[in-house]
Amino acid sequence: MTGVPCGPPCPLPRSLTERPAWPTTAAWIAALIGLLSWPAIGAAGPPPEMDERMRACTACHGSEGIRIDEGYVPRIEGKPAGYLFNQLVHFREHRRTNATMNHLVEWMSDDYMAAIANWFADREPPYPDPAEPPRREALRERGEQLVRAGDADRDIPACQACHGERLAGVRPDTPGLIGLPEHYIAGQLGAWQVGRRQAAEPDCMATIVERLSERDVEAVAAWLASRPLPDNTRPAAGPATDLPMQCGSVERPSS
Numbered sequence: 001m002t003g004v005p006c007g008p009p010c011p012l013p014r015s016l017t018e019r020p021a022w023p024t025t026a027a028w029i030a031a032l033i034g035l036l037s038w039p040a041i042g043a044a045g046p047p048p049e050m051d052e053r054m055r056a057c058t059a060c061h062g063s064e065g066i067r068i069d070e071g072y073v074p075r076i077e078g079k080p081a082g083y084l085f086n087q088l089v090h091f092r093e094h095r096r097t098n099a100t101m102n103h104l105v106e107w108m109s110d111d112y113m114a115a116i117a118n119w120f121a122d123r124e125p126p127y128p129d130p131a132e133p134p135r136r137e138a139l140r141e142r143g144e145q146l147v148r149a150g151d152a153d154r155d156i157p158a159c160q161a162c163h164g165e166r167l168a169g170v171r172p173d174t175p176g177l178i179g180l181p182e183h184y185i186a187g188q189l190g191a192w193q194v195g196r197r198q199a200a201e202p203d204c205m206a207t208i209v210e211r212l213s214e215r216d217v218e219a220v221a222a223w224l225a226s227r228p229l230p231d232n233t234r235p236a237a238g239p240a241t242d243l244p245m246q247c248g249s250v251e252r253p254s255s
């Protein structure tokens with residue numbers, strides 16, 4: 001296989017981890033696209049060479065995630081398959097903005113995206129250690145309050161009502177909030193606030209972030225990033241019932 005510089009744990013080329021020298025990065029991305037574009041696969045499941053092909057993704061999306069010029073790359077292994085599929089579609093349709101990701105998935109078929117989502121959802125490498133809790137007590141308390149109980153006065157539901165009590169997510173469409181660094185969480189909430197990230201309508205996260213102050217975003221991001229990992233880090237079985245708010249991206253149980 002050509003074009004993939006290496007798989008983890010081997011480090012990425014400097015051009016990707018530091019301010020990129022554009023021709024090099026562009027060439028690398030072009031190689032990735034060559035690697036990733038192949039005919040849509042059928043219902044028979046992922047092709048056997050999937051492990052090798054997905055190294056193009058785990059070079060950035062390894063179990064610890066890495067920082068690149070465009071920001072933080074989250075780990076995606078073990079996240080619910082429906083959630084991952086939805087994100088790939090959002091990037092393809094530009095409902096979520098990130099130059100690399102928008103480019104990578106531009107020509108991908110739904111079938112291929114589903115195969116990728118399943119491949120990553122089935123994996124569960126160890127998580128990195130949680131961060132230190134926020135030093136300021138008021139920030140810690142506010143973070144915990146929002147995640148565990150919400151804020152009825154401002155009509156903010158508890159984050160755990162949808163993301164699961166263990167905060168490990170709920171299959172198939174709701175991601176966990178554990179094992180994510182503070183700046184990634186704050187970055188995603190900020191992206192919703194300014195419209196750089198959207199989910200299917202009604203977009204519950206967009207409504208929720210409108211009600212969060214800057215300090216609230218800081219508090220939940222810092223508190224979540226410091227959570228010790230639960231014994232069971234797998235997403236809870238779903239689909240979710242009794243959500244406090246409707247979310248277009250969450251599949252509902254058929255009644």
Ligand code: HEC
Pocket residue numbers: 016036056057058059060061068070071072073074075076079084087088096097098100101104116175187
């Ligand atoms: C050059 C680094 C890089 C490569 C290679 C890369 N990604 Fe990404 N990916 C990112 C970044 C950065 C983000 C976060 C974007 C944002 O902030 O919204 C992201 C986000 C994602 C997300 C959303 C994660 C979440 O938790 O919401 C998915 C899914 C994803 N990428 C899948 C893939 C797949 C599949 C591949 C291989 C085809 C791939 N990525 C290759 C950098 C990369």
Ligand code: HEC
Pocket residue numbers: 074083086087146147156157158159160161162163173174175176177185188189198199200204205208220243244245246247249250
């Ligand atoms: C009503 C249900 C609901 C509530 C309440 C809720 N969320 Fe979410 N959240 C979702 C759904 C659904 C998604 C996935 C959206 C998508 O498909 O892009 C999501 C996605 C996220 C993501 C993106 C994760 C990633 O890996 O990129 C973050 C961060 C997040 N929520 C934080 C929060 C916080 C913090 C709170 C509490 C203040 C909260 N959520 C409350 C339903 C909810």
